[in-house]
Amino acid sequence: MAVALMAEEELPLSKVTFWTRFRRHKLAIAGAVVLTLMVLAAVFAGQLSPFDPNSIDNGTSAVPHWNGTPLPPCFQDKSLCWGHALGTDEVGRDLLSRLLFGARISLTVGLFAVIMEVLIGTTLGAIAGYYGGWVDYALMRLTDVFLSIPLLPLLLVLTAIIAATSTHAALSFGVIVVIIGALSWPNVARLVRASFLSLREREFAEAARAVGNNDARIIFRHLLPNAVAPIIVQATLDVAGVIILESTLSFLGLGIQPPTASWGNMLANAQSDLQTAWWAAVFPGLCILVTVLAINYIGDGLRDALDPNMR
Amino acid sequence: MRRTLQSIPLLLAISVILYGILYNMPGGPLAPYLQNPHITAADIARLKHNLGLDQPVPIQYFKWLGHILVGDMGYSTSNSEPVFQALIERFPATVELMGASLFIAIAVGITAGIVSAVYRYSPLDYAITTFAFFGQSMPVFWFALMMQLAFAVHGIPLPGGYQIQLPSAGISSSDTFDFGDRLEHLILPAIVLSLLQIALFSRFMRSSLLEVLGTDYMRTAAAKGLSFRTILYKHGLKNALIPVVTVIALSLPSLLAGAIVTETIFAWPGMGRLFINALTQSDLALLMGYLLLVAFLVVFSNLLADVVYAWLDPRVKYD
Numbered sequence: 001m002a003v004a005l006m007a008e009e010e011l012p013l014s015k016v017t018f019w020t021r022f023r024r025h026k027l028a029i030a031g032a033v034v035l036t037l038m039v040l041a042a043v044f045a046g047q048l049s050p051f052d053p054n055s056i057d058n059g060t061s062a063v064p065h066w067n068g069t070p071l072p073p074c075f076q077d078k079s080l081c082w083g084h085a086l087g088t089d090e091v092g093r094d095l096l097s098r099l100l101f102g103a104r105i106s107l108t109v110g111l112f113a114v115i116m117e118v119l120i121g122t123t124l125g126a127i128a129g130y131y132g133g134w135v136d137y138a139l140m141r142l143t144d145v146f147l148s149i150p151l152l153p154l155l156l157v158l159t160a161i162i163a164a165t166s167t168h169a170a171l172s173f174g175v176i177v178v179i180i181g182a183l184s185w186p187n188v189a190r191l192v193r194a195s196f197l198s199l200r201e202r203e204f205a206e207a208a209r210a211v212g213n214n215d216a217r218i219i220f221r222h223l224l225p226n227a228v229a230p231i232i233v234q235a236t237l238d239v240a241g242v243i244i245l246e247s248t249l250s251f252l253g254l255g256i257q258p259p260t261a262s263w264g265n266m267l268a269n270a271q272s273d274l275q276t277a278w279w280a281a282v283f284p285g286l287c288i289l290v291t292v293l294a295i296n297y298i299g300d301g302l303r304d305a306l307d308p309n310m311r
Numbered sequence: 312m313r314r315t316l317q318s319i320p321l322l323l324a325i326s327v328i329l330y331g332i333l334y335n336m337p338g339g340p341l342a343p344y345l346q347n348p349h350i351t352a353a354d355i356a357r358l359k360h361n362l363g364l365d366q367p368v369p370i371q372y373f374k375w376l377g378h379i380l381v382g383d384m385g386y387s388t389s390n391s392e393p394v395f396q397a398l399i400e401r402f403p404a405t406v407e408l409m410g411a412s413l414f415i416a417i418a419v420g421i422t423a424g425i426v427s428a429v430y431r432y433s434p435l436d437y438a439i440t441t442f443a444f445f446g447q448s449m450p451v452f453w454f455a456l457m458m459q460l461a462f463a464v465h466g467i468p469l470p471g472g473y474q475i476q477l478p479s480a481g482i483s484s485s486d487t488f489d490f491g492d493r494l495e496h497l498i499l500p501a502i503v504l505s506l507l508q509i510a511l512f513s514r515f516m517r518s519s520l521l522e523v524l525g526t527d528y529m530r531t532a533a534a535k536g537l538s539f540r541t542i543l544y545k546h547g548l549k550n551a552l553i554p555v556v557t558v559i560a561l562s563l564p565s566l567l568a569g570a571i572v573t574e575t576i577f578a579w580p581g582m583g584r585l586f587i588n589a590l591t592q593s594d595l596a597l598l599m600g601y602l603l604l605v606a607f608l609v610v611f612s613n614l615l616a617d618v619v620y621a622w623l624d625p626r627v628k629y630d
Contacts, residue, residue, distance in 0.1 A: 077584060145324045148613070149606045152568035153586060157598050160590050244450050248572060250401065251452045252587065264450075271576065274464050281460060283451030292448040300444075 028301020031294035038291050041063035042103035045126065050083065051094035053101045054259045057082060070277035087239035087279045090269050095279065098261035099287055106263040106291065109177055109246045110239040116181025117242075118235050121188025126219050126227075129196025140193070143186040151183060152248065154208055158183075159254040176255055180242055230307040236299035240292045247288050263288050314617055318610050320431055325606045326379070330372050331600050379603065385596030389589050394600035398582055404482055405581035408574065411501040416508035417559065421552075423509070424516025428551075429543065431521065439513060446510025451569050455503045455576040461498060480578040500577040503567050508562050515558045520551040553623045560616030564609050 022028060041048060051057065059072070072080055073087040074093075081087060086095040128139040158179050199205060200223065208222045249255030250264025258265055263284040270281035315530050333491060376493065378385070384394035427439040461467060463479030478496050524547060532542045571583035580586070582601060589597040 141321070142323065144321055145328060148321060148325055148609045149329070149602060150564040150568050150609060153602055153605060156550070156571075156590055157588075157602065160593065160598075161332070164593060228396060240448065244448075247450055248452060251450075252575070254590070267453060267456065271459070274456065274460050280459060281453075281456050285450060285456065288450050288453060289445075289448055292450070293444060296444055296448050 014048045014060060018305050022301050025301035025304055026295075027297045028304075030150040031297030031301070034294040035062050037300060038103055038294070039107060041100055042107050043188060045097075045100040045104055047101050049094070049097035050085065051097045053097040053261050054093060057088060057094065057210045058085070070273065070280055072277075073279050076279075086283055087277070089266065090273050090277065095266075095283060097121075098266055099263070099283060102261040102263040102284065103287065103291075105173065105260065106243050106246060106264075106288070107255055109173065109180070109256075110243045110295075112186070113180040114179045114235050114239050116177065117184045117238060118188055118231060120182065121185035122192050122224070122231060124185065125189035125192025126196055126224065129193035130200055130215065130219055130223065132197070132200075136193070139189070143189050145182065150196060152245070154183065155245070155249060156177060156252065156254055159249060163254065173256065173260075176249065183243070184238065187238075188231065188234055191230050193228055193231065196223055199223045199226055221284060233299055233303045233306060236295060238301055240295040240299065242290055243288065243295070320615055322607065322610055325610075326376060326603065327372070329599060329602050329606070330375060333595055358361055384600035384603070387589070387594055387597040387600075389592040389594035389597060390585075394596050397585060397597060398600055398604060401582045401585050402497060404579060405570055405574070405583060407482075407497065408500055408504060408579055408581060409570055412498055412504035412508065412569075413559070413562075413566065415501060416507040416512055416562075419505070420509040420512025421516050422557065423513040424555075425520060425548070427513060427517040428520035428524065436448060436517075440517070443510040443514045446506045447514075449506060451503065451507065451572045451578060454506060455500075455573060458499050458503055460578070462603055482580055500573050500579055503577075504566070504573045507565060511562060511565075512555065512558065516551065516555050519554050520547060523547050523551040526550075553620065556623060557616045557620050560612045560619065563612040564605075567608070 040242070045053075070090050071082060071084050071088040074081040074083070075086050076087070084094050086099070088094055089098065091295065124139055124143075128136040159176070162175055162179070196219075205218060205222060208218045213222070246255055247262065247264030247267075250262045251267050253265070253268055256262035256265055258268075266284040267281060270277075270284075276280055364371065381443045382395055384398075385398045386392075387394045389580070411474045423439045423443075430436050461477045462475060462477040466476035477499050479499060482496055483489065483493050527541060529546060532546050533539075537545075567583075570581065571586060573579065574583035576582045577589050582604075586598065586601045588594075589601070
């Protein structure tokens with residue numbers, strides 16, 4: 001992380017041009033606003049939630065709220081919703097509260113998995129691009145191998161294995177982050193390698209070498225800052241990809257385990273209740289769509305702002 | 312030719328990594344037996360010996376590889392049939408679904424991309440690019456649920472009291488082949504699976520065509536007095552489609568991943584659903600067989616992309 005911060009200060013592009021260009025991209029600004037709201041909702045989920053996300057609203061014995069079918073949202077039926085603004089899920093838990101806590105899961109999994117992916121991908125890509133030769137050849141063949149096995153089925157098999165081995169019989173949040181991060185680095189590695197292959201031939205790299213800098217210093221202080229723009233763009237778009245990936249795993253029952261709410265696992269039982277409780281199927285997916293769309297637009301804006309030639 | 316030879320070590324490396332995963336499965340390949348109270352420790356030891364599991368890992372790997380090479384992928388415990396047979400039986404259903412989706416994606420995506428590029432910055436272009444962004448950001452499984460909600464649960468009312476109501480599960484509702492019925496069952500899953508590719512193809516086609524439209528030879532053609540239509544069809548599209556063909560071939564992994572989800576939700580009797588079933592029953596041999604087959608298809612499609620690219624674009628030479 002320190003590397004990324006340091007590098008950002010040394011961007012060849014001035015901050016002023018970056019902001020004027022980014023601001024021109026209206027949808028990216030809209031995306032940034034939406035994402036900020038989502039982050040705030042996730043951070044203050046505890047304060048904003050009207051109910052405990054994991055408790056079932058039974059009401060009192062005199063006035064039972066819960067009769068076994070999901071409670072409807074208030075805008076649909078005010079007399080039956082019992083204060084659950086977006087209704088409840090199939091076991092009577094407040095949907096809005098679960099969505100807020102689900103935002104925490106989705107955003108943190110996205111963020112940490114991508115940090116890990118960038119660290120691995122940048123390191124391997126930098127080594128391959130800087131040293132070239134057989135190191136490069138070996139590392140690139142390794143990325144070929146990982147790129148040839150489709151990510152989703154591989155992740156599913158791995159999570160299934162870990163779920164079966166783990167003594168707590170549950171997939172923790174950390175495990176999901178680590179396996180997604182550990183398997184999604186090849187694209188970043190290729191990107192960094194490509195930048196490094198051309199950067200290392202440039203005069204300033206030559207100069208840095210002539211002055212007697214060691215390899216690590218040349219890589220991190222001189223070359224990496226010049227390769228940071230495409231990494232930022234790729235990382236942003238990958239946050240969106242990871243959020244979809246995590247929700248898909250959780251939807252299939254091999255991601256974040258209930259009762260912890262994640263947007264994906266909230267949809268796991270939605271299919272069987274489609275006829276009776278449309279809200280339980282619609283809202284979690286809408287959250288995923290809106291968040292991912294916002295991040296994709298931000299990524300698009302960053303791409304235009306950082307390098308208009310990148311297409 | 313050299314590219315073909317290069318893919319052999321790649322496939323071998325994939326098999327080593329996948330075998331590593333298989334070997335790390337808790338209890339190894341005998342996991343289903345370990346939980347069975349009727350099987351004693353002595354039975355396990357005998358099974359281990361009979362299956363060669365007491366030998367060093369590299370030897371086991373080469374034995375396993377030898378079997379794979381002759382098409383013996385082991386025995387599927389969840390289906391009680393050989394893995395190869397289980398996969399082959401489901402293959403046509405998956406091909407039907409993926410083929411239909413790819414057809415929709417190519418037809419719709421490329422058309423949309425061309426329209427978008429030709430009418431650049433028009434409202435139509437904005438509509439198409441916005442749609443593409445939505446398509447790219449849509450979780451497949453949620454889109455599937457929403458399509459079921461709209462077309463299967465409620466049905467879309469049409470004027471005159473008619474209603475669009477489509478089946479939401481299975482590949483057909485009769486044992487005998489009925490084309491109309493099969494088609495009806497195919498519509499929803501095929502649309503769901505094609506959305507992401509439509510988005511990708513249209514965005515790529517748009518940028519590829521825009522790039523070609525800005526080249527010198529296009530200006531030359533225009534300077535010769537040819538109509539825009541002629542330029543577009545005779546020169547523009549031909550050149551703009553070349554990189555798109557590669558993107559189509561490279562979309563196979565995401566198509567396969569999407570098929571897993573789509574088949575599961577629509578109860579489509581294909582390989583993806585077979586894979587998910589095997590997952591819940593820790594059917595190792597089948598999981599491995601599926602991953603190997605999928606990796607093989609991906610390597611093969613990458614190779615095909617290279618070959619087609621070189622064939623379409625004489626400027627490209629692989630040596």
